[in-house]
Amino acid sequence: MSEPASESSAPGEPDPNAEVLLTMSGIVKTFPGVRALDGVDLEVRAGEVHCLLGQNGAGKSTLIKVLSGAHQPDGGVIRWRDKPTTFGSPNAALNLGIATMYQELDLVDGITVAENIFLGHEHAVFGFPQRRRMRNEARALMRRLGHPEIPPGREVALLSAAGQQLVSMARALVHDARLIIMDEPTAALAADEVDNLFRIVHELTTEGVAVVYISHRLEEIRRIGHRVTVLKDGRTVAAGLDARTTSTSELVNLMSGRMVETVFPKREVSTVDETNEVLRVEGLTRGSEFADVSFTVHAGEIVGLAGLVGAGRSEVLETVFGARKADAGSVWVNGKRLRAGSVPAAVAAGVGLAPEERKSQGLLLDQSVADNVTLASLPEYSTAGFSDRGRELRDSRATLERLDLRPADPRRVVRTLSGGNQQKAVVARWLVRDCKVLLLDEPTRGVDVGARAELYRLIHELASAGVAVVLVSSEVPEVLGLSDRVLVMREGRLLTEAPASELTEAAVLDMVMEGSEVMA
Structure with a gap:
């Protein structure tokens, strides 16, 4: 369950007479063999958070690429501040006051935080970059975002996924945009960082800045949004809905065209074969990332890893898969010890990994x-x-x-x-x-409610077929709802393990927070 919105992040009532910044009418975009947008309408007013909902493949990503200048529409009309316009490139959109924060971050790994923030728009005098000025402004932006500990001179590749998301936010803020598009901005953030983001959004909207907010988390939509537009199959099926009062069932029905179960599917019969130990991890240790991690997974069992961002959950999965080499400990599959740090050995033994960062780690795009x-x-x-x-x-x-x-x-x-x-x-x-061990790292990150239900059923189906599943998720209800057994991690160490049925969300939070306010 989501926490009630704090006063600092609760959306105020938007001005119904506020300037209409953006109007998109009948937008069409076609790719070879695919009509991605088939007449989309969108209206965004100054000072509002306008939420864009739709299943994966509904056209959301294509629409924001049209709005950001990355794609050119094949039909329709765009009006910016009541003037017909086209965005010939991302720079053209940015110069007009439209900044975009993409779900899959487009940062450059080999350069610093400050250089990423000002990339393509560097402060310079007579062709010489003003590095000190950019570092100072970058430092001020990170303070505004509540993370002064991120130094502007650090290489961005050395930051966590959450830190990189913050750099992307800073890059959007530095251009003094009138409209900011946020595509799944909380996917890699801990909940205290989500509070920070919502505080910034609230400050921006009180200054008249508009935000187009895309998220599959309906509790976030209610917390931060004012109005909602719903897309389905490349078309607008609803516009101007109240973000706080429109029911979940109505939103799901609009997105899918059918009623979709929004809770975790029940497992009719336990499929765990306690006589068949498929995966054994013993004393796994890697530097400062995690230490002395041990657990087992049986055939047909789903084991969830819960913890804060940075607790070492993803690193443990990657080490089991051989993508990282452990300093100590061992991994056994069906009674055979795997060679440390060898992905081919893990795959040959029947281990599969769906990584958190699918574009950079999991796919040949x-x-x-x-x-x-x-x-x-x-x-x-x-x-x-x-x-x-x-x-x-x-x-x-x-x-x-x-x-x-x-x-x-x-x-x-x-x-x-x-x-x-x-x-x-x-x-x-x-x-x-046909793997024997499936490691799932944030499997529903950026996945809509309908696709989530399908993935939940698939995970149960795999367990029923005897696959041993290890699941990492930043959403505690998801870990508890899907898993047979839960391992709780904090600061690289296992705190406890227990049957999921014996744990509550509050109990897990108490174990992992250690003074923090929220779960990752």
């Missing part, structure tokens, strides 16, 4: 869906060095249909899929591989 789905199973599709492309396509299509990936076209380039469908493509890889 410019390859087809089929190429991504069969990536871990290539030897099975080869004979005498020749690939059986037909079987690859057939197996990929069957798996995509099972996951309800839309469209279920294995030839489509992964980069063109929505975020939720990209996540499904990662999971599909391990379904084709």
Whole structure:
């Protein structure tokens, strides 16, 4: 359950007579074989948080790329401050006062925080960059965002995912934008950082800045939003809904065209085979990231890892998978010890990982869906060095249909899929591989309510088939709702483990917070 909005972040009543900053009418955008937008309408007023809802593939990402200048529409009219306009490029949109914070961060790893914030808009005199001025302004922005501890001279690649999100926010704020687009801005943030973000949003809207806010978390929509526009299949199906009073069932029905179960599906019968230990982790330790982590997972069991951002949950999964090498400890699958730090050894033993950062860690974005789905199973599709492309396509299509990936076209380039469908493509890889241990790191991050229900059912289906599942999620109700057993981590160490049925959200929060106010 979400906490009630604090006074500092609760949305005030927007001025019904406020200036209409943006009007998009009948926007159309077509890609080869796909009509992504089919007549979308959107109106945004000064000083409001306008929430954009829709299932993955509904057209949200394409719409904001049109608005940010990354895509050019094929039809329709855009009016900015009551003047017809086009955004020929992201810089053109930014110069008009429209800044975008993308869900998948577009930061440059090899440069500093300050350099990322001012990238493409550096302060310079006679061609020489004013580095001190940019560092000072970057430092002031990080203080405003409530994180003065992030130094402007640090390389951005060294920051956590949450720290990188804050840099992206600072980059949007530095341009003094009139409209800021926020695409899933809280996905990598701990709840105290969410409070910080909402405080900043509230300050901005009181100054007349408008925010287009995209999130799959309906509790956030109610907490921060004023009005809601809903997209489905590239069209606007509802506009101007009250964000706080429109019921969840109505929003879900509008997004999906059908009533979708919004709670975690019940497991009719326990599938845990306690006589069949599939995964054993003993004394796993890696530097300052985590120490002496031990646990087991049986066939048909779902084990959840709960903890704050930075507790070491993702690092443990990556070490089990061989993407990181442990300093001490061991990993065993079906009674055989895995070679430390070897992804091929883990995959050969039947271990699969769906990573948190799907674009940078899990996908070949410019390859087809089929190429991504069969990536871990290539030897099975080869004979005498020749690939059986037909079987690859057939197996990929069957798996995509099972996951309800839309469209279920294995030839489509992964980069063109929505975020939720990209996540499904990662999971599909391990379904084709028929893995024995599936490690899921934030599997529903950026996934809409309908797709979440499908993924929940799929996870239970995999457990029923005997797969051992280890789940990391920043949402405590999700961990408790899906798992048979829960391991609670804090600062790189396991605090406790217990059956999920014996834990409550409050109990987990008490264990992990240690003086903090919120769960990651």
